[in-house]
Amino acid sequence: MTSEGLPGIDGEAFLQDFLEESEEHLRNVSSYLLTLEQQAAQGEVNEQAINEILRAFHTIKGLSGMIGLQEAEKLSHELESVLRHIRAGRITLDPSVIDVLSQGTRALEAIINTVRDPSAPMPDIQPVLARLPRPVEAGDQPSPSPPASPGQPILDWLARALPPAVVQALDTEDVRRVERAAENGKHIQLAIFTPSREKMAAGVTVNAVREQLSQQAQVIKAVPLIEQVSVNGEEPSAIVRFAFLLASDQKLSQKEGLPELEWSDIKAASPPPITPPPPRPSHDRVSPTVRVDVTRLDRLMELMGDLIRSHHRLEMLWGANGKPRREEEILAGDVLLEMRRQLRRLREAVIHVRMVPLEEVFGRMPLVVRDLSRSSGKQVRLILEGGDTEVDKALADRLLDPLLHLVRNAIAHGIELPEERAAARKPPEATIRISGRPEGDRIIVSVADDGRGVDMDRVAEKARALGWLAQDEPLTPTMALEFLCRPGFSTRDSADMAAGRGVGMDVVWQMVSSVGGQLEMETEPGQGTTFILKLPLTLLIVAVILVQVGPERYAIPRLVVDEIIEISDNEVASVNGREIISLRGQPLPLVRLAETFKVNSQREEPPRYGIVVSSAEGRVALGVDRLLGLREVVVRHFRDPLLSIPGISGATELGDGRPILIVDVPDLLRYERARRSR
8 A cells, every 4th residue: 555545635644644553553452462361361351451452453444444455454354353252252262362363463563564664575364364263152052143134225225325435335234233323313424534734734634533533433434535626627636535434322513522524414314213312421532642743853853953053153152261241242141041941941842742651662572472482382471660761752663673682582592491490490480571761861771581691601602713702812791792793693503502692683783873872781690681771862962072083073972971081191001002091990991083083183192081981891991182072962873875984873063064973982892893803
């Protein structure tokens, strides 16, 4: 399905709404499936969970039908039928039923993904449909006879009252629902929604209209109407409108709070008068949230970045010493201080709008852990902590794949089988703990397991065989992490290691490095492994330390800096061809940025300052000539591979038009280590 299939409206925006709403429903399904399984094991059936899953599948079915995604519409309809039979007691809820519902949910997610990525293959839903359980009637009850087809009068009535496109879209069950609703005295109405760019900009989309109508009535059918319209004598062009066939206790066209719709009272076309029952009081529900396109927020962040640069420029015009000379300059200084406060408030407000809870990412993990533990024969308990911690939406989207890799590796290679754990005097059920918490201007996400831990001897052996580690060089946990994250660390061999952590770890490293974060690992043989991701609060505006190396200026993200030290001329020593300095009595390797970036520095003596950061070999001091201060800057990432520079992630500028390169510290230190090895 492409946007060309939705003429007359913003098809891309419509499809994006479909993707976002479907993803939200699939997350809820995954969560409620686990709830069903846990309570079914105790002999209980959670009707609320069943109803929520039913509602999710029903909504996805309707949305899929609107965009012509027939596979998703058919599969969600069949899954919905299974849930209805479970609720009616005709199918027993057991682990095998949960398995097939889980498989169907994953297949549904894969089908919907083809809308996002048209090159992705369409999954075959037949194996899932073949596994779906069928209702079994009790032996002492006669098999129910098939329901009779709707009578001709109701069909003739609908044919007279509805547009032909709506009538053609109705199936037998839709007609029965209309017939039952009319017999129960409900109002049958047709509401038509005409999308427009202005309505979409205000958040009034077809998905929002459907949701609001479903809160007030039963949505029997939603049908897209493609019509040819001629404006001012021009050639006719196609537009898409959406018709909703509804059954309600009272006329919705008379209710306040509903969006602008075209209404027609279908029941008026019915010959037999039906006296409706007394109307029940209804309560309008207004959502306290607004769905905002992230691209609009990105544009807002860009505008804020322009304001920040203007602020920097005004600071430079004010003067380096900050001392006013005239009354006008005093007034300009007051304006500058007020702008600084306004910028801070604006930054906090924009970042807050972009925030989403980690629960959006964590919510995918329980079903993954369940499926992997069952397929591997391992018993795993998942603990989620800090799901209410908020992160940048862009960061949350990029965090899912790394967490999936870490969880899969932990179960596949880190956690032992129950008999192995029993032999090691461990509980047969292993534990994986995923947690998130804020820490200043960054977010800490950790994935911990109580498995066998990383076999450091095996990692060292492999690294030495590849020439990454000298024969007499000891292996530290941070060095082991770097090796495990290298693409050259064969995934086939990784399964032979005690912990087997090589699979997919390069994906984790690349994600963390690309956002200017840090990845750490703590491991203990026989006790388990913890991976710690230290990530920035937001990806577009970051705090940096501005430094100067020769004539060039660089920005080092504040997030990776441990401390800043002064370097005296006589404290630099050389050991085995490498410069070191002393920090509180401990040796600290020195990396001169002038040498790494090949900058012509006028200073022949050692750099004056060291920016102390953590590396795969421990702590390292980055040597710079001058400190220019701490600033918040707008990051422009390099995405063109032709602009890729080792140790540089992007650029920024402060208002004077001169670009400042942003240092990618993890990548810089990896490059420096490889350069020394060569």
